[in-house]
Amino acid sequence: MLKYLNSSNSLQNRFTEYVKIDTQSDPASASIPSTEKQKNLGKVLVAQLLEIGIGDAHLDEYGYVYATIPSNSAKKVPVICFCSHMDTSPDCSGDGVKPMIHYNYQGQDLVLPDDPSIVLKMTEHPDLKDQIGNDIITASGTTLLGADNKAGLAEIMEAAAFLVAHPELKHGTIKILFTPDEEIGRGVDKADLKKLGADFAYTVDGETRGSIEDETFSADGAVLIIKGVSSHPGFAKGKMESAIKILGDILSALPKDRLTPEATEQKEGFLHPVSVQGNVEQAEAHFIIRDFDDDLLAEHGRTLETLVKQVMESYPNSTYELKIKQQYRNMKKVLDQYPQVLEYGMLAIERAGIPVKKQSIRGGTDGSRLSLMGLPCPNIFAGEHAFHGKQEWASVQDMEKAVETIINLALIWEEKTN
Template structure:
């Protein structure tokens, strides 16, 4: 993309200034209305580019079309997707992005909290960034690169395609979703309206990576009903729901089966929420594994631990509810090899070394793949997600823009 002035950085700086944190406890769609603030900005920017059908629906989803400019009638419709929300784990309000020009290879101390140090030993990808420009937050918030880097990259690629009609491509659909971080990013997607054959989320980490395998994921909610009575007259009667919940947590292994003790293809049982009183308590977990059988084994294990604990509290009961979240996209992608092959070709054409890998997490693409839109995940350059040490490289963002453009070209050429 010679002689092109990239817009990804400027867009990214604008986007991270808008607080779009989602809320897992909310029952509305989207979970927070403020996510729509960014969706409206995206729609207006798309309209300003000349993309006439850009719109936001009532749920906060943005749809837009870059019309085909090829004479070929058989080019599949491709969708590029990113999400507008940021993680509930760390505040996204008042983000102050800092651009560290020509990174020198040293640890980065964030100015608003000197205890927040982005250490090279903790972030080995920084070793590949010497001389590049690194964007961080100031130390008191996350940055929002997950996934506003992806948004900026898709928007920049759209700008390039609109302003370079000589680059041939089929119809391209853009989809920007809310609530990905709380596992609800595809709940209100209208697949028929989207009208795409294949998709790509732009929500990955390191330069050149393509993620075609994710965890399978469920959520478990345990609702405990204890036996409540006045503590002054409780001997032999009280069965404290908080203590029952604590016993369940204490029964979990300390050296395995948790995020902090697993890696690679190992799954886990991870408590995410505990609240209650002596009468009632609620425990929430996320369960992760790369196979559905492994997922069910972990749920059965947790159920067994609960049953063992409850046996010591004969007057108490508990409800164990499993909710499916998403499944390993590889099951669907293996049925459509072109969607991965074309992305790997595009990464190579952008001058990068393409690397396929599994992700210990999930994306909107996981659920979209099972909704009929095979959808692997292309790198966006995001690092240290969900933390105050989150960072992204400007040059990696620009490389992602190149890859998106190349993906569109590869599909047109191979049609």
């Protein structure tokens, strides 16, 4: 096959263009997409897809980008989709991103100039040890970079341009899907899978070079509302039961050496408060609950309710309401039914000349929900690191390998079809 070459720096040019467009999503917004500015990037992507020669590229009312590269094979090849998300995390500003390329990295500390207190050190970012001689992209120190997931966007766009420019490379129908609001768990809420028409998919939203992930957390969200008893603080003795203090007692009762993100790793689950608000009369906390095993996930929810009941016994005149809602489920149970999806992904990575790292995600992707919606969808690496914060970085050379992997996948599905 022809070798993908980034000789004109088109990959990093795409990427650095995309990260400058603020696409931060907003969990407090009820609109779809949650922020209208996400469509600004969607419009750019559609214009570039049309320029490449993909005639059906369009942005829909909900902020999704759809496009099709038609099959050029005589075989009846399964339709494959490549998917990345356009939004960036609400956890850190994405406004005014100034991408910087640190050429020929040699292991030194990378001090970000707009805030010299933000320093990337190899001791804190172990993957940097594999980047000697490579070109590292960071932001300038006051924002996140947006590699999560604009690295994936740039890689899919580069692969699409390459396939269109080389019709002698045989492939089946390729679908492209760019989603909004993945970072707030709504990435496929309005995805039209019938219109998409794909048989299998790959999200390009992973971290380390060569990684492919077929397993995610299963996830629930919980909302706890405490209704206390308010009275004038000057005359509160024997009367007041502060909802704030009750909630504080509950949070203090949560396990500290287990079931918490800072004390767990690998396939250990957790129960994690992510926001609190309130006053004496009413206080509210939101939790995320995670585990790879659905039975353990349910057990963590029961643990939370048991702790709440125990604390509430000390406040007989106050009440609580706890609602636990399903968010997404481990995609492995679906992907295990379609082993060729993972097998071809691993082969595509090997053909890019890099070791395969099969692993699980301590998180979720659009692929989690797509898989459960009937579109089996593992996750392949995009080369993004330290996401959701000011130390986020990506490697140009890792991104190039992701482009090669996407191209390889398109060709392998055609090659393996009888």
